[in-house]
Amino acid sequence: MHEWALAEAVVSTILKLAEEEGLKDVVGVKIKIGELQQIDREIFEFALSQFQSSSLRNAKFNFETVKAKFKCRVCSHQWNFEAENLEEDVSEAIHFIPEIAHSYMRCPKCESPDFEILAGRGVWLESITG
Amino acid sequence: MHEWALAEAVVSTILKLAEEEGLKDVVGVKIKIGELQQIDREIFEFALSQFQSSSLRNAKFNFETVKAKFKCRVCSHQWNFEAENLEEDVSEAIHFIPEIAHSYMRCPKCESPDFEILAGRGVWLESITG
Amino acid sequence: MIDPRLNIIDKRLAKIRKIIAVSSGKGGVGKSLIASTLALTLSRSGYQVGLLDLDFSSPSTHIILGVKGVYPREEKGIIPPVVHGLAYMSIIYYAGNRPSPLRGIDISNAIIELLAITQWGSLDFLVIDMPPGIGDATLDMIRLIKKIGFLVITTSSKVAFETVRKLIELLGSLKVPVIGVIENMKMTDSLFIRRNIESLDMPFLGGIEFDYKLEESIGNPNKLLETQFGRSLGWLASNRAEIRS
Amino acid sequence: MIDPRLNIIDKRLAKIRKIIAVSSGKGGVGKSLIASTLALTLSRSGYQVGLLDLDFSSPSTHIILGVKGVYPREEKGIIPPVVHGLAYMSIIYYAGNRPSPLRGIDISNAIIELLAITQWGSLDFLVIDMPPGIGDATLDMIRLIKKIGFLVITTSSKVAFETVRKLIELLGSLKVPVIGVIENMKMTDSLFIRRNIESLDMPFLGGIEFDYKLEESIGNPNKLLETQFGRSLGWLASNRAEIRS
Ligand SMILES: Nc1ncnc2c1ncn2[C@@H]1O[C@H](COP(=O)(O)OP(=O)(O)O)[C@@H](O)[C@H]1O
Ligand SMILES: Nc1ncnc2c1ncn2[C@@H]1O[C@H](COP(=O)(O)OP(=O)(O)O)[C@@H](O)[C@H]1O
Numbered sequence: 001m002h003e004w005a006l007a008e009a010v011v012s013t014i015l016k017l018a019e020e021e022g023l024k025d026v027v028g029v030k031i032k033i034g035e036l037q038q039i040d041r042e043i044f045e046f047a048l049s050q051f052q053s054s055s056l057r058n059a060k061f062n063f064e065t066v067k068a069k070f071k072c073r074v075c076s077h078q079w080n081f082e083a084e085n086l087e088e089d090v091s092e093a094i095h096f097i098p099e100i101a102h103s104y105m106r107c108p109k110c111e112s113p114d115f116e117i118l119a120g121r122g123v124w125l126e127s128i129t130g
Numbered sequence: 131m132h133e134w135a136l137a138e139a140v141v142s143t144i145l146k147l148a149e150e151e152g153l154k155d156v157v158g159v160k161i162k163i164g165e166l167q168q169i170d171r172e173i174f175e176f177a178l179s180q181f182q183s184s185s186l187r188n189a190k191f192n193f194e195t196v197k198a199k200f201k202c203r204v205c206s207h208q209w210n211f212e213a214e215n216l217e218e219d220v221s222e223a224i225h226f227i228p229e230i231a232h233s234y235m236r237c238p239k240c241e242s243p244d245f246e247i248l249a250g251r252g253v254w255l256e257s258i259t260g
Numbered sequence: 261m262i263d264p265r266l267n268i269i270d271k272r273l274a275k276i277r278k279i280i281a282v283s284s285g286k287g288g289v290g291k292s293l294i295a296s297t298l299a300l301t302l303s304r305s306g307y308q309v310g311l312l313d314l315d316f317s318s319p320s321t322h323i324i325l326g327v328k329g330v331y332p333r334e335e336k337g338i339i340p341p342v343v344h345g346l347a348y349m350s351i352i353y354y355a356g357n358r359p360s361p362l363r364g365i366d367i368s369n370a371i372i373e374l375l376a377i378t379q380w381g382s383l384d385f386l387v388i389d390m391p392p393g394i395g396d397a398t399l400d401m402i403r404l405i406k407k408i409g410f411l412v413i414t415t416s417s418k419v420a421f422e423t424v425r426k427l428i429e430l431l432g433s434l435k436v437p438v439i440g441v442i443e444n445m446k447m448t449d450s451l452f453i454r455r456n457i458e459s460l461d462m463p464f465l466g467g468i469e470f471d472y473k474l475e476e477s478i479g480n481p482n483k484l485l486e487t488q489f490g491r492s493l494g495w496l497a498s499n500r501a502e503i504r505s
Numbered sequence: 506m507i508d509p510r511l512n513i514i515d516k517r518l519a520k521i522r523k524i525i526a527v528s529s530g531k532g533g534v535g536k537s538l539i540a541s542t543l544a545l546t547l548s549r550s551g552y553q554v555g556l557l558d559l560d561f562s563s564p565s566t567h568i569i570l571g572v573k574g575v576y577p578r579e580e581k582g583i584i585p586p587v588v589h590g591l592a593y594m595s596i597i598y599y600a601g602n603r604p605s606p607l608r609g610i611d612i613s614n615a616i617i618e619l620l621a622i623t624q625w626g627s628l629d630f631l632v633i634d635m636p637p638g639i640g641d642a643t644l645d646m647i648r649l650i651k652k653i654g655f656l657v658i659t660t661s662s663k664v665a666f667e668t669v670r671k672l673i674e675l676l677g678s679l680k681v682p683v684i685g686v687i688e689n690m691k692m693t694d695s696l697f698i699r700r701n702i703e704s705l706d707m708p709f710l711g712g713i714e715f716d717y718k719l720e721e722s723i724g725n726p727n728k729l730l731e732t733q734f735g736r737s738l739g740w741l742a743s744n745r746a747e748i749r750s
């Protein structure tokens with residue numbers, strides 16, 4: 001349910017952007033959701049709908065999930081995120097703070113925890129149209 | 131003259147890459163030089179020529195200077211580097227360690243030293259051809 | 261692509277009257293002890309107080325407070341559990357007692373995430389235990405929390421003071437409020453630090469003596485408040501208007 | 506785009522017999538004092554010694570050694586000046602006494618630059634004074650210097666030990682050599698640290714007592730070596746094979 005807090009951040013950002021761009025009515029919103037954080041899409045969409053505002057009345061939300069990818073800074077190996085391999089409490093910790101991955105995951109090739117999260121982190125507002 | 135140390139790094143990298151790619155004879159080398167570091171091009175090219183190796187006999191070097199650009203993390207303002215505005219010893223310090231810019235430069239809009247060096251840092255090997 | 265988290269931080273902190281970053285150019289000067297004990301002392305005086313441990317690389321306040329077996333509640337964000345009267349937030353809820361090998365970029369991202377999702381509610385004070393130095397965490401506090409004030413800790417040593425001087429110089433030049441400077445672990449009556457701080461036009465709040473019995477009280481808040489250290493800090497919190505106002 | 510600097514670091518360090526990173530999970534445990542004094546002590550025993558201050562946010566070794574008025578020579582790279590017998594390198598040559606508000610990415614870049622352009626020549630020992638914690642500098646040392654060994658410093662405090670335990674656990678799991686652990690600023694005969702280190706299967710090298718006179722010797726290498734602290738460290742350097750071998 002902390003999806004609610006993220007949804008509130010998204011709505012604030014849309015409203016701020018709409019004002020900056022002089023849009024009275026937002027009709028389209030593109031959002032990217034990083035896989036790493038394992039956002040519950042249903043709760044997230046419901047939360048978004050709860051922060052109604054007149055300028056968002058007609059907005060259609062488009063969601064894209066971005067696969068999580070890692071790159072090792074030691075051996076350059078790249079790999080994908082596999083949620084199934086994680087214990088539930090680890091998965092939950094990463095759900096709240098994705099960087100916690102560094103405490104639990106290692107490069108599958110050289111065992112280093114010194115890796116970059118290349119993609120799939122966080123929630124992003126890609127664009128709005130009016 | 132610390133250009134020599136950087137040239138040596140470039141040549142080592144070319145030779146390593148040539149070996150990895152199975153190139154016996156390197157004919158073209160593309161190098162990007164960040165403006166921020168104010169590399170003395172003449173010394174740098176001379177130094178490169180001093181690290182001769184049989185596989186580099188016929189190599190033609192192509193240099194491109196990349197303008198230095200900064201972006202403030204506080205107010206998002208972007209600006210370019212202007213070497214003329216710096217005292218000589220500051221300029222020299224940045225010549226050795228570009229990050230030292232954070233001790234001497236501020237965002238021209240909000241005065242913050244918390245800025246990103248977007249471009250124009252360091253020396254990069256872009257590609258080699260054989 | 262816009263990071264929406266940055267737009268909600270102000271709102272998450274809106275109902276906090278005063279935010280105190282306990283900071284220093286240097287490690288080991290007593291930031292964590294002072295942040296924890298200051299939070300406890302303010303709470304015992306009847307204020308609503310939160311404590312946020314931002315030293316992700318070497319979190320310490322959970323050891324000082326003896327925090328065990330609590331976890332934030334998830335409800336429209338995360339709600340810090342109440343520990344010894346404090347709304348208490350730390351990375352240890354998520355990292356446990358494992359090492360957190362985080363680079364600056366990760367620290368910055370984790371800080372932003374925590375600030376964006378933590379629901380502190382109404383507080384009189386939020387005390388933040390900062391990591392040492394002028395790195396990502398310090399730059400992010402300056403950048404993201406407009407109403408922050410820095411409580412700067414030094415020891416009596418020249419080595420510590422030199423790093424603190426740099427921090428103060430930076431904060432001053434950016435017009436970030438410095439609540440004041442505390443000289444911790446004093447062993448002599450030397451006025452070296454006090455004079456230097458005053459010559460920088462910064463408020464010197466006072467000294468706290470080296471307390472040989474402090475270590476025995478670590479993990480036990482009641483004992484901590486009863487130590488000479490706890491009483492000195494309590495005195496400063498009651499008598500130095502800069503801290504409360 | 507390839508960063509050529511990464512390919513020359515091994516060569517720049519090729520003629521150094523032993524590289525010692527003086528490190529800790531925590532600040533203020535005496536890393537800088539120990540790194541400086543260890544370098545001096547080894548140098549006085551006839552070894553060729555370099556000292557590299559990698560705590561860019563709060564460099565301290567120049568204050569401890571009283572370094573003034575020297576600057577590297579530029580010759581096919583940069584050649585560290587010799588200070589009290591040590592090949593000495595620090596960011597202060599470039600930042601002066603100004604604050605260095607560097608994020609992790611900048612620290613990492615600056616470290617790589619220094620390693621790529623510094624010509625140390627032949628040395629028996631390169632002692633590196635590390636910043637606290639497990640951040641960019643520590644991760645870069647592990648990543649970039651294959652032959653590094655960590656000399657880990659803790660105090661007797663539970664708070665310090667907990668952070669040191671995490672550092673040791675990380676180094677152990679990565680098979681990075683730990684030269685040993687020193688317990689600094691001892692005030693009692695407690696065996697708490699020693700037992701814990703030994704139970705982690707790490708070499709405990711010994712304790713150094715809290716020295717009330719140490720502060721007076723800061724800035725003066727000869728005096729520093731004559732203090733009780735200097736003599737204890739000298740004894741460890743002579744008698745603990747792990748340090749020299
Ligand atoms: N006034 C004091 N007297 C005695 N010991 C102290 C005092 N203040 C702090 N300490 C001790 O100093 C060490 C460093 O304190 P800590 O709060 O962890 O510093 P920091 O957070 O700045 O790294 C701890 O072992 C702590 O118990
Ligand atoms: N054995 C000791 N006895 C007394 N004071 C010490 C001792 N070791 C270090 N100190 C003091 O402790 C403080 C922190 O030391 P420093 O070397 O700067 O730590 P670090 O580099 O780990 O942050 C300094 O003021 C130093 O003089």
Ligand SMILES: [Mg+2]
Nearest residue numbers: 115116117366
């Ligand atoms: Mg990462």
Ligand SMILES: [Mg+2]
Nearest residue numbers: 245246247611
């Ligand atoms: Mg930068």
Ligand SMILES: [Mg+2]
Nearest residue numbers: 291292315320
């Ligand atoms: Mg601390």
Ligand SMILES: [Mg+2]
Nearest residue numbers: 536537560565
């Ligand atoms: Mg130090």
Ligand code: NI
Nearest residue numbers: 001002003334
């Ligand atoms: Ni959730």
Ligand code: NI
Nearest residue numbers: 131132133579
């Ligand atoms: Ni040069």
Ligand SMILES: [Zn+2]
Nearest residue numbers: 072075107110
């Ligand atoms: Zn790897």
Ligand SMILES: [Zn+2]
Nearest residue numbers: 202205237240
């Ligand atoms: Zn700006």
